[in-house]
Amino acid sequence: MTERLESLLRAAFPEAAELSVADRTGGGDHFxxxxxxxxxDGLSLVEQHRLVYDxxxxxxxxxxxxxxxxxxxxxx
Amino acid sequence: xxxxxxxxxxxxxxxxxxxFMKGTPQFVMCGNSHRALEALRRAGAPVxxxxxxxxxxxxxxxxxxxxxxxxxxxxxxxxxVGGADIVEELEQSGxxxxxxxxKIGEEYRGGGAERVVVVAA
Numbered sequence: 001m002t003e004r005l006e007s008l009l010r011a012a013f014p015e016a017a018e019l020s021v022a023d024r025t026g027g028g029d030h031f032x033x034x035x036x037x038x039x040x041d042g043l044s045l046v047e048q049h050r051l052v053y054d055x056x057x058x059x060x061x062x063x064x065x066x067x068x069x070x071x072x073x074x075x076x
Numbered sequence: 077x078x079x080x081x082x083x084x085x086x087x088x089x090x091x092x093x094x095x096f097m098k099g100t101p102q103f104v105m106c107g108n109s110h111r112a113l114e115a116l117r118r119a120g121a122p123v124x125x126x127x128x129x130x131x132x133x134x135x136x137x138x139x140x141x142x143x144x145x146x147x148x149x150x151x152x153x154x155x156x157v158g159g160a161d162i163v164e165e166l167e168q169s170g171x172x173x174x175x176x177x178x179k180i181g182e183e184y185r186g187g188g189a190e191r192v193v194v195v196a197a
Contacts, residue, residue, distance in 0.1 A: 045162045053145050060145050067108060068146060070161050 001028045005059060012055035013037050017075050029066035041074035048072040081137040083195045084126075088141070091124040091193075092180045094151040096138055101125050101190050108160035112148040115160075115167040120185035121152075121176055125192045134195050153179040 002021040009019055018036035033052060040048045049070050059065045078086075087094050093116065099105030101113055101123065116123050128135045128147055139145055142156050150157045152175055157163060166172040176184045 045165065046156055046158050049158065049162060050143070057145070067106075069108075070159075071165075 001064065002031065005031060005033070005056060005065075008059070009033065009035065009052070009055050012051070013039065015039065024067075024069070029064065031065060031067070032069045032071070034071045036073050036075055038075045040072055041076045043074070045072070048074075080131075080133055080195060080197050081141060084134070084138050084141060087124065087126060087193055087195070088151045089154045091151070092153060092184070093121045093123050093176070095123050095125045096128055096134075096147060096149045096151075097125055098127070098129050098147055100127050100192050102192075105129060106147070108146075109148045111160040112150055112163045115164045115172065116150065119167050119172045119176060121172075122180070122184060123190045125190065126195055127192070131195075131197060133197065152176065155179075 002023050006019065006021045009021065013019060013035060016035055016037045018034060020034045022032040024030040024032050035052060049072060052070050052072060053060065056065065095112060095116060097104065097109035097113065099109060104110045104113060113123065128138065135147060138149065142149055144156060144159065146159055148160055150163050157175065163172065
């Protein structure tokens with residue numbers, strides 16, 4: 001399942017400087033996303049996380065993701 | 077009783093710090109809700125908590141209003157501050173304290189009592 005999330009994020013953030021998805025519990029529904037991208041430069045954390053939520057809208061809506069932790073930062 | 081969405085909007089707009097969570101501060105039902113609550117407590121924020129679990133429509137209406145898909149959600153004076161990760165990060169950097177001072181006032185810590193508001197259709 002981490003592969004599906006990672007490919008969605010790679011498609012949405014092809015320019016990402018750092019991108020990883022970890023299964024926090026091994027159960028396939030608690031994930032930690034870590035993402036660093038120049039697109040985040042100058043955006044608030046709320047705006048940054050919204051972009052991640054947009055990229056993961058499908059697995060969020062269909063219940064694949066039970067819990068999501070997000071760590072984002074710009075590259076500046 | 078007013079519509080759910082109106083009740084939720086009123087809480088967001090009228091409460092200094094609104095925390096929409098799974099469970100209550102006395103009985104938290106989710107790890108991320110717990111993390112958000114604890115970060116707000118460390119900052120001394122006057123938390124008004126709303127449990128979204130009693131009725132799935134609360135969460136639907138809230139996300140429709142905020143455009144934020146997950147729970148918890150924290151608002152300060154009507155503005156979405158974020159979910160657990162952001163609130164935790166802002167608390168650690170000291171920015172949460174700064175936001176609370178700016179929006180509520182220097183004395184916000186004094187009013188740190190927690191309360192629970194029930195939303196019902």
